[in-house]
Amino acid sequence: MDLRTIKTFKTIVKYGSFQRAAEELKYAQSTVTTQIKNLESALGVTLLERGKNLQLTEAGKLLNEKGDLLLKGFENLQSAMEDLVNGESGIIRIGVMEPTASFRFPQILTPFKKKFPKIQLSIQIHSVKILSEMVKKDEVDIAICTAPEQALGTIFEPLFTEEVALLTPSTHYLSGKETICLQDLDNEQLLATSSFCPFRKNLEKQLIEAGINPNYGLEVSNMLALKHFVQSDFGIAVVPVIAITPLLEGTVIKPITDFDKGLTVGIMRNEERSYQGKAMEYLLELLHQGLKKPVKSLFSN
Known part of the structure; x- marks a missing residue:
């Protein structure tokens, strides 16, 4: 008919x-x-x-x-x-790791939704390990995360480095020290994220290189929850600065002078995929502008 x-x-x-x-x-x-x-x-x-x-x-x-x-x-x-042919409708699947998902990503997406209101966004928040597999299996179009341990099948483009610092209860003796170095963490009860968390792996690597065996008192899988456990005096934690801003009452943040650097976060893609369309082009443009822009440090003068 x-x-x-x-x-x-x-x-x-x-x-x-x-x-x-x-x-x-x-x-x-x-x-x-x-x-x-x-x-x-x-x-x-x-x-x-x-x-x-x-x-x-x-x-x-x-x-x-x-x-x-x-x-x-x-x-x-x-x-x-x-609309689909013109790149003005459809779905874009994005994988994001914390703390980027909570503290940086929403602001970046605001202008995107205004320009492409018909585009449906699917946002998956996972660890870099899971996101890497999702990118390889084409379950997400792009992922915002740290570089995967095994990059086979993916392309990683670095964008920024996440600043890391020590968070302590205000009653802890380290909160009163003028400067903190990795050696000060020896024998301290550290609060840690899951074993596959890249921030924890980076910390462990630097502690071991400094001759310190990490002493974990409590493991909390959600990085954003760590500051609440520090506030309740369960221990101290080395965490991304953005995840603990603003500081909770009763907590103190200290830079670690000899901490080499934070982790580099960027865009991970499937190496076999090509990305076309006005919406995806605009999203990638926003990601480059928003994530490369320097964030004012808590330690800036």
């Missing part, structure tokens, strides 16, 4: 005349007559009782009622297809 024929039928019903419908649609009257005959033949019913005045049969009344839905549905589909 041709949707153009449905439109012809609806036009005939509107004007009550084959001739008027032909004039409106700019068809020859014979074309309109042929379309209706073919439609009736395809459906196996009579739609219009011909005579001095056209009359809808019961089948015609049903088609007249449902025809609007068919035409509207087709128009919506056509519009959606045009």
